[in-house]
Amino acid sequence: xxxxxxxxxxxxxxNNVRAVDDVDLTINDGExxxxxxxxxxxxxxxxxxxxxxxxxxxxEISVLGEPVKNVxxxxxxxxxxxxxxxxxxxxxxxxxxxxxxxxxKIDKTIRRTETENLLDMVRLQGYGDRKxxxxxxxxxxxxxxxxxxISKPKVLLLDExxxxxxxxxxxxxxxxxxxxxxxxxxxxxFVTHDQGEAFSMADRLAVFNEGRVAQLGTPEDIxxxxxxxxxxxxxxxxxxxxxxxLNSLGIEGFAASLRPEDINIDSxxxxxxxxxxxxxxxxxxxxxxxxxxxxxxxxxxxxxxQHLKENDEVRVSWKSSALHMMQPAx
Amino acid sequence: MRxxxxxxxxxxxxxxxxxxxxxxxxxxxxxxxxAFTTEDKTYQWPPPGFTLKWLGVTWNRPDVWEAMRLSxxxxxxxxxxxxxxxxxxxxxxxxxxxxxxxxxxxxxxxPIALPGIITGIALRSAFSIADIPFSVWTIVLGHATxxxxxxxxxxxxxxxxTSTSLVExxxxxxxxxxxxxxxxxxPNIATALLAGGMLAFALSFDEVIVTTLTAGQQATLPIWMLxxxxxxxxxxVTNVVAMVVFLVTFVPILLAxxxxxxxxxxxxxxx
Numbered sequence: 001x002x003x004x005x006x007x008x009x010x011x012x013x014x015n016n017v018r019a020v021d022d023v024d025l026t027i028n029d030g031e032x033x034x035x036x037x038x039x040x041x042x043x044x045x046x047x048x049x050x051x052x053x054x055x056x057x058x059x060e061i062s063v064l065g066e067p068v069k070n071v072x073x074x075x076x077x078x079x080x081x082x083x084x085x086x087x088x089x090x091x092x093x094x095x096x097x098x099x100x101x102x103x104x105k106i107d108k109t110i111r112r113t114e115t116e117n118l119l120d121m122v123r124l125q126g127y128g129d130r131k132x133x134x135x136x137x138x139x140x141x142x143x144x145x146x147x148x149x150i151s152k153p154k155v156l157l158l159d160e161x162x163x164x165x166x167x168x169x170x171x172x173x174x175x176x177x178x179x180x181x182x183x184x185x186x187x188x189x190f191v192t193h194d195q196g197e198a199f200s201m202a203d204r205l206a207v208f209n210e211g212r213v214a215q216l217g218t219p220e221d222i223x224x225x226x227x228x229x230x231x232x233x234x235x236x237x238x239x240x241x242x243x244x245x246l247n248s249l250g251i252e253g254f255a256a257s258l259r260p261e262d263i264n265i266d267s268x269x270x271x272x273x274x275x276x277x278x279x280x281x282x283x284x285x286x287x288x289x290x291x292x293x294x295x296x297x298x299x300x301x302x303x304x305x306q307h308l309k310e311n312d313e314v315r316v317s318w319k320s321s322a323l324h325m326m327q328p329a330x
Numbered sequence: 331m332r333x334x335x336x337x338x339x340x341x342x343x344x345x346x347x348x349x350x351x352x353x354x355x356x357x358x359x360x361x362x363x364x365a366f367t368t369e370d371k372t373y374q375w376p377p378p379g380f381t382l383k384w385l386g387v388t389w390n391r392p393d394v395w396e397a398m399r400l401s402x403x404x405x406x407x408x409x410x411x412x413x414x415x416x417x418x419x420x421x422x423x424x425x426x427x428x429x430x431x432x433x434x435x436x437x438x439x440x441p442i443a444l445p446g447i448i449t450g451i452a453l454r455s456a457f458s459i460a461d462i463p464f465s466v467w468t469i470v471l472g473h474a475t476x477x478x479x480x481x482x483x484x485x486x487x488x489x490x491x492t493s494t495s496l497v498e499x500x501x502x503x504x505x506x507x508x509x510x511x512x513x514x515x516x517p518n519i520a521t522a523l524l525a526g527g528m529l530a531f532a533l534s535f536d537e538v539i540v541t542t543l544t545a546g547q548q549a550t551l552p553i554w555m556l557x558x559x560x561x562x563x564x565x566x567v568t569n570v571v572a573m574v575v576f577l578v579t580f581v582p583i584l585l586a587x588x589x590x591x592x593x594x595x596x597x598x599x600x601x
Contacts, residue, residue: 053498073501080502086495090517099513100503151504 002065004029004155004187005050010059011211012045019045020056021211027189029064029154032181034190034198037208038234043191046208047157050189051080064154079148080157084164085140087132093143094119094128100151118146121180138169145180155187162197174200195235199223207231224259228326232257239263239296241323248292255326260286262322263298265305270315275308289316358576365569373565384566391564394571397554404466404541404550405534408473412530413523415474416481421515424489435486442479449475450543457544464546472544473537477530484526488519525589528582535579551575 007025011018020042027033035043048054049061052073061068063078079100087096095102098115106114119125122142132140141161148156158177162170178201181188192198198205199219207214207222207230214234215227226232229240239258246253249271261284264270276288276295285305287298298316308314339347365384367377388394422428423435441449453472462468496518500510538552549557551571558568 051498051502053501072506073498074504074506078502080499082495082499084493084495086493086499088496088499088514099500099505103504103509103513147499147503 002029003027003062004031004064005189006062006065007046007049008060008062010046010049010056010061012042012049012054013057018211020049022059023211023213025206025213025216027155027187028204030185030187031203032178032188032190032201034192034202034205035208036192036195036198036205036235037214038193041208042211043193043206043208044159045211047080047159047189047191050155051078051157052076077153078155078157079151079153080159081141081144081148081161083159083161085132085144085161087140087143087147089132091132092128093124093130093132093135096132096143097128097146097150099147104151114150118150121149122146137164138173141165141173149184153186155189156181158188158190160191160193162192162194170197177201207234209234225324226257226326228328229255229257232326240326241296242294245292245294251323253325254328257324257326258296258318258322260297260299262318263287263289263296263300263316264318265298265300265308266315266317268315270317273314273316275310275312275314277310278305278308289314291316361569361572361576365566365573367566370565384564384570387564388567388570391567393554394567397549397551398571398574400466400548401535401551404469404473405531407470408477408534409527409531411470411474412477412481413527416478416526417485417519417523419478420482420485420489424486425494438482439479441475446476446537446539447543450540453540454543464544466548468544468546469541469548469550472540473534476537476540477534480530480533481523481526484522484529485519488522492518521589525586528586528589532579532582532586536575 003026005025005027007023010020010023010025012020023042023046025046035046037043045054049056050063052068052071055069063076068076088099091099094112094115097118098111101111101114115128116125119128122145124139124142124146127135127139127143132143135143141164144161161177162173165173174197177188177190190198190201199222202219204216204218205222206216209230215222215231217225222231222235226235226238232238232240239260241256241258243254246256265287271291273289273291273296276290278288279286280302281299283302284299285302287300287305287308289296289298296316363377364373366380366382367374368379368381369377419434419438423431423438450472453468453475457464457468492515496514497510500514501507505513536552537550538556541550541553545553552575555568555571555575558565
């Protein structure tokens with residue numbers, strides 16, 4: 001299987017800032033790939049490197065097996081859905097969608113049918129004559145998607161495309177994007193800072209931190225087996241157990257992650273902890289615990305947490321397999 | 331109810347405003363009236379009678395036509411130069427970061443802040459040092475210095491409001507730089523350029539000081555008018571010409587005003 005996108009020791013420096021720092025990455029053909037990370041972690045720069053808006057300071061990027069060092073953005077078989085959608089304000093929806101075909105000087109009747117097909121696909125039939133300013137945020141997002149897909153790219157890049165939408169619409173679009181990607185069978189590279197979004201859509205994801213890939217893997221890998229403290233704390237609410245705490249419990253290791261739902265309240269044996277606070281979440285109760293002056297968060301059943309009061313001494317335990325050993329941050 | 335009453339201006343302020351506007355605009359009306367007077371030596375008030383004969387007289391004066399042609403030519407050429415240079419420099423200043431960008435921006439705007447007499451003297455001495463004979467082209471060069479500013483200011487404002495991702499989106503969809511300029515940038519800045527161009531045209535058309543200092547034997551329309559006032563000969567002809575100049579410059583400025591105002595609704599961003 002050929003790779004859709006490959007980074008080989010790619011770095012991108014802006015003045016003295018290493019936006020992307022020595023990244024090696026392979027995105028497989030036909031997969032839904034997410035780049036996850038806080039703002040400034042280099043994920044958007046990576047996307048712009050693939051699109052060709054930025055050129056790497058060093059290293060080599062290949063798209064579909066071909067090095068793209070000297071290929072300008074308009075000759076790459078890659079299209080982008082921009083964060084602000086970047087719809088052309090002076091053109092109608094149909095003209096926006098058919099722009100790529102007009103540039104390629106494709107026959108007008110073909111252009112029209114293709115545009116109709118794409119508008120059908122994103123469920124915007126009959127909106128062709130409107131101006132982008134007359135559409136809602138969600139509709140603009142669909143127009144941007146249709147416009148990027150009309151020239152049948154092999155790789156579609158999406159730069160936080162759901163960021164400007166409200167929660168309900170965002171969840172709908174997540175499912176829609178996922179099924180669209182399955183139907184088209186092309187590679188989607190999706191940039192987001194929202195781990196929920198990345199987990200629900202991606203086949204694989206890369207977690208970015210300070211211009212480097214902190215971890216690459218499936219959502220399950222990253223959720224249950226974070227490689228380092230950054231990934232563990234950025235992805236969800238995992239507890240990070242420090243070296244000191246581990247040693248005090250008689251465990252060797254640099255650091256370990258422990259999911260809140262893996263901690264059990266155990267009245268007989270277990271480790272002594274003090275309950276700092278508890279909050280009722282509906283299906284579960286969240287406990288904030290202190291062991292050896294370190295805070296841990298636990299999620300327990302309503303029944304288990306019911307009788308506990310703040311400042312209670314409790315005993316907690318977890319299965320040894322739940323404790324996941326980590327390496328130092330990259 | 332109360333707030334609408336509160337927001338009303340007192341009568342005295344309204345009177346003052348009306349008087350102020352009349353003070354500014356009545357003299358223009360006087361010029362129009364004198365264009366139709368029967369008396370041709372002095373500006374006598376009230377005019378002893380009204381006639382349309384000066385329109386015909388003006389029509390048959392070759393010197394008026396010559397001055398008019400020169401003015402239109404100079405204004406047209408300097409506007410064209412301003413459109414090209416103004417757009418290019420606006421694009422450079424608003425789209426990229428480079429060393430000395432702020433300085434260049436200031437230097438482009440400077441000619442319009444500089445008194446015309448200084449621009450004129452500077453150009454005049456520069457032309458004589460470089461041994462360039464005074465001609466239509468020296469006038470055009472002089473006018474271009476301030477016409478560029480007008481176009482530049484309009485274009486820069488529009489470029490700033492146009493999202494840079496539009497250009498990237500166009501490139502992403504397969505358009506090269508030329509196609510992107512033609513299909514995306516130009517339509518988005520067109521009204522700003524039209525407005526800037528019209529203002530530039532109007533500025534050039536009635537400019538006197540720089541023209542006086544950079545012209546040789548040629549007389550543009552405003553210069554011709556000044557000469558006529560000094561050596562009166564069929565005085566109302568000057569008024570007829572003044573009326574024409576007023577219309578020729580007023581209409582583009584009015585159009586430019588409406589274009590810029592409407593342009594505010596054209597936002598460059600998808601948000």
